[in-house]
Amino acid sequence: MRHFKSQLLLLLPAAAVYLFFLVLPxxxxxAESFRTFTPGRIGAVAGAPLTVKNYTEFAGPVYATYFGQTYVLAFFASVIAIIIAFPVAYYIAKNASASVRKIWISALVGLMFLSALVRIYAIELTFGSVGILAPFMSFVGVNMNGTAYINIIIIVGLLHYAIPISILIMIGAILNLNPRLTEAAQSLGASAIESHLSVTIPLCIKGIVSAFLVSMTFGVSAFAIPWILGRGRVQFISNIIYSRFSEVSNYPSGAAISIIMLVLSLLMIFIISRIATFFDRT
Amino acid sequence: MFTMSRRNLLKSAASVGAAGVGLSLARIAGARAAETITVVEWGGDYFEAMKAMAAEQSDINVNWILHTGGSAAILPKIKAMWPHPGIDVLTGWDVSWQTVAREGWAEPVTLEKVPNLADIPQKLLVKDGAGNIVNIPRTITALSWMYREDTTPFEIAKLDDLLDPRLKGKICFPIPTLNQNVQMVSLALYKGGDEKNMEPAWEFVKKLARSGNIGRVANADVDTSNSLTSGETSVTFNNNGTFTELTRRNFKMRLLNRMDPMTTGFRTFYLQEGWCVLKGGNTDASFKLINFLISPAKNEQYNRIIGAMPANIKAAVSDEAKPFMFNNDEMNKYAYVPDWSYISEQSDAWMKRWEQEIQPLL
Incomplete structure (x- = not known):
């Protein structure tokens, strides 16, 4: 009992931090999301009547498109990031010497410190409609003014962060992998590819899922990437939230869409975790 | 000669410490002599000009904060911090003042507090519900359509030309929260509506979005200038500050004003920019600094730097701002001053309509 009490006491500071900095905000x-907004005012006025209109206005197909666009682009960026990052992480964890591994990890961590705006403008100056590759793109017939091209550039922007963070997360998972299990599979007749697909990847599934979730979280909450690389023609949910809070001061609507996004993200994490657990068991 | 010993080291450390304390005290004394206020200012030339002019007086020190995005973006932050926003002076324009007046944040402006207000036209002053003046104008800003002649494939003569297929991806269209959507008011006026009847404008913008001519939707003025200077787009609607900046950088810009609005649709919109002193802060020092900055000489100097028209009637207009300067007859013919109070209440509805009807077509 005394042990339990001391544990509870130790938990109190962390619980207080969560309460004040997460639960309370x-x-x-x-609470704001259920208030009626008066146009021309900033946020809901004191004592504004309660309403669910702030939620129902997002029920239309147009806003479903915005949610779809945000989650689909973030999903593709995360999948591509995992596909690119896994072999690199495997090489760093298994094949690179200790000194080379240090260099790789330092470079990847260094890359994380590079300003997001620098990365975004680097992409814009390279792949933008007047970027250095524009003459080549025009020559090969790419429509740089098209929505498909802009979406691809946004995915490239998301990959700039997703790839290094995925590599860093997966290095840990691969390092914890027991090499004897792969060797055992091969000694029982499995080819290198078969042992990789049936032993290595399933055993790294938790690391892969973690990397995927972190990339997805970054992707769905991206703000500056769609803002600049999307040329104002592609809007992520974060851009709409910003517009509601900062540009038109409609806090109730901004709060409602934020809550919808939170629920969707929690749902996504739950589903992916269940899938990962399923793979882990099998 | 310095001999390395424990005593000498201690003596030196004590001397350095004493000197440091002395310097700090001197700095504190200096700081106490001048009051410090916090001012929210626009970036770029606006900030550089204001900083240089504020440095010409020594009574008041300024802690500068820059606007990020449109002028409305700072308002929610003030609301969150109210009644202690940590801001003494807010820079803004007509629409901001409508909101500030409704929220009751402004310290009333009087001639006693700002004697130079006597040289500012009464028409530019915004009042709250109680009849108190909330703003101190410093600049008359003009908003109009403009384009880069060297990257536009033909001479634009009327608003309908924006639908020309030769302008594929060449238009930088401001989002409704930018310029308070007067770009769409100009379209509405051309097609028989006005700010209170925007249907014709929405129909026109739908056609424009479908045409593929909108290459970028500007979320901030910097998007517009970056897009035009890089050559990404060529045609836009923006303020005289952007026009002056691009002209100074030798971009071949053409201003679409002084053209018959009935046949071309090109109208110039006028608004006033200036300051508002917020309640609860260092109001006396704020009014003192503002009074200095709107004196005829300073107002002239500031507007010369940013290429705009001074609000003070005794200040001369620079050559760069003259293309935007209309006489009475021209004002009646080419200019339009919308109902800013009405417009300030439409931001939310217009932005939602943009998201629902225009954005999916881009």
Whole structure:
């Protein structure tokens, strides 16, 4: 009992931090999301009547498109990031010497410190409609003014962050892998590819899922990437939230869409975790 | 000669410490002599000009904060911090003042507090519900359509030309929260509507979005200038500051004003920019600094730097701002001053309509 009490006491500071910095602000957002907005004012006025209109206005197909666009682009960026990052992480963890591994990890961590705006403008100056590759793109017949091209550039922008973070996350998972299991599979007749697909990847599934979730989280919450690389023609949910809070001061609507996004993200994490657990068991 | 010993080291450390304390005290004394206020200012030339002019007086030190995005973006931050926003002076324009007046944030402006206000036209002053003046104008800003002649494939003569297929991806169209959507008011006026009847404008913008001519939707003025200077787009609607900046950088810009609005649709919109002193801060020092900055000489100097028209009637207009300067007859013919109070209440509805009807077509 005494041991339990001391544990509880030790938990108190962390619980207090969560309560004050996460639960309380979140509660404020939830409460604001049910208030009626008066045009021309900033946020809901004191004592504004309660309403669910802030939620129902996002029920239309147009906003489903915005949610779809945000999650689909973030999903593709995360999948591509995992596909690129896994072999690199495997090489760093298994094949690189200790000194080379250090260099790789330092470079990847260094890359994380590079300003997001620098990366975004680097992409814009390279792949933008007047970027250095524009003459080549025009020559090969790429429509740089098209929505498909802009979406691809946004995915490239998301990959700039997703790839290094995925590599760093997966290095840990691969390092913990027991090499004897792969060797055992091969000694029982499995080819290198078969042992990789049936032993290595399933055993790294938790690391892969973690990297995927971190990339997805970054992708769906991206703000500057769609803002600049999307040329204002592609809007992520984060851009709409910013517009509601900062440009038109409609806090209730901004709060409602934030809560919808939070619920969707929690749902996504739950589903992916269940899938990962399923693979882990099998 | 310095001999390395424990005593000498301690003596030196004590001397350095004493000197440091002395310097710090001197700095504190200096700081106490001048009051410090916090001012929210626009970036670029606006900030550089204001910083240089504020440095010409020594009574008040300024802690500068720059606007990020449109002028409305700072308002929610003030609301969140109210009644202690940590801001003494806010820079903004007509629409901001409508919101500030409704929220009751402004310290009333009087001639006693700002004697130079006597040289500012009364028409530019915005009042709250109680009849108190909330703003101190410093600049008359003009908003109009403009384009880069060297990257536009033909001479634009009317608003309908924006639908020309030769302008594929060449238009930088401001989002409704930018310029308070007067770009769409200009389209509405051309097609028989006005700011209170925007249907014709929405129909026109739908056609424009479908045409593929909108290459970028500007979320901030910097998007517009970056897009035009890089050559990504050629045609836009923006303020005289952007026009002056691009002209100074030798971009071949053409201003679409002084053209018959009935046949071309090109109208110039006028608004006033200036300051508002927020309640609860260092109001006396704020009014003192502002009074200095809107004196005829300073107002002239500031507007010369940013290429705009001074609000002070005793200040001369620079050559660069003259293309935007209309006489009474021209004002009646080519200019339009919308109902800013009405417009300030439409941001939310217009932005939602943009998201629902225009954005999916881009």
């Amino acid at each position: 979140l509660w404020t957002v939830i």
